[in-house]
Amino acid sequence: MKKKISPRISLVIIAAIFLLPLLLAWFMYNGTIQCKPAATRNFGQLVEPPLPLQWQDVTMVPVSGSTPPDAAEAFKNHWVILFPVPDTCLDSCLQEVSALRQIHLASGRHQARIKIALLLPQAGAPNLESVLRDTYSRFELIFDPSGSLRSTLQQAAGPQDAVYLIDPPGNIMMTYKGGADTNNIKQDLTRLLTWSKLDE
Numbered sequence: 631m632k633k634k635i636s637p638r639i640s641l642v643i644i645a646a647i648f649l650l651p652l653l654l655a656w657f658m659y660n661g662t663i664q665c666k667p668a669a670t671r672n673f674g675q676l677v678e679p680p681l682p683l684q685w686q687d688v689t690m691v692p693v694s695g696s697t698p699p700d701a702a703e704a705f706k707n708h709w710v711i712l713f714p715v716p717d718t719c720l721d722s723c724l725q726e727v728s729a730l731r732q733i734h735l736a737s738g739r740h741q742a743r744i745k746i747a748l749l750l751p752q753a754g755a756p757n758l759e760s761v762l763r764d765t766y767s768r769f770e771l772i773f774d775p776s777g778s779l780r781s782t783l784q785q786a787a788g789p790q791d792a793v794y795l796i797d798p799p800g801n802i803m804m805t806y807k808g809g810a811d812t813n814n815i816k817q818d819l820t821r822l823l824t825w826s827k828l829d830e
Contacts, residue, residue, distance in 0.1 A: 671821070672804065673814035677786045680801035687778045691750070691759060691771035701772065705745060707828075709819060710796040714749040714783065719758060722809070724765065729812040730793075731766040736816065740823045745770050749779065795819065798828040 688701040713730055716723055730746050737744055747770040748762055762769055774780050782802065783794060791808025793815065806815055 672818050673810075674795060674804035674806045674818050675787075676804055677802050680797070680803045681782055681786050683782055683796060683800045683802060684778055685800055687774070687776045689773040689775055691773065693763075704770065705747070705796075705800070707798045708745045709743055709798060709822065710745050710747050710794075711815065711819070712747045712749060712783075712794040712796055714780070714791070715751055715758070715762070716791070717751045719761070724761070726793075726809065726812075727762065727765055727769075730815075731769070733812055733816045733819065734766070734768065737819070737823070740820075743823060744819070747772055749774060797822075797826075 685702040685705050686700075690698050690701050690704060692698040711730060711733065713727065715727070719727070727748065734741060734744055734746050746766070746768070749772055750758065752773075759771055762771060772779075783792070786792075786794065786802045787805040793806040793808065793810065794802050795804040795806070795815065795818065797803050804818065
């Protein structure tokens, strides 16, 4: 003959079924229980916590004959792929720049949500500016006269060459080693564009 479970024990079991998930969620939320996946689907290196950029310290290179736009306004509500151009931009550098152009071209209906910014090594390099404009007219060419932008970039990736993915609020959220496969950047960006509402 089976022994019946008392109503009190049944009530405790039912309460535990409802309360345990809530307790577990609370402990995970406040950090008591660490539940971080060993691997993520992204190809880039996450910057944790994301580092905010000060776009107002950046100077944009205007298209010939036009007034320089305000960087904070130009990049507001856009996903930005930022590439610091080395002092000498030779074949490998130009190949990487061309690959970044392809990311923008391949983004289809999302093109208006993305900007490709090239940080020039110094002001007054008309030959380099001309080459980059000829490569893709929709590149945003920028200078960092105060050095604050480069300082923040180094905090995110260290001294290594890198490509940076910046979210619409202006935070560096992901970095890619220089020379990385730009298809990886494209795949990460495609997922972000699909699921994110930050730029709406």
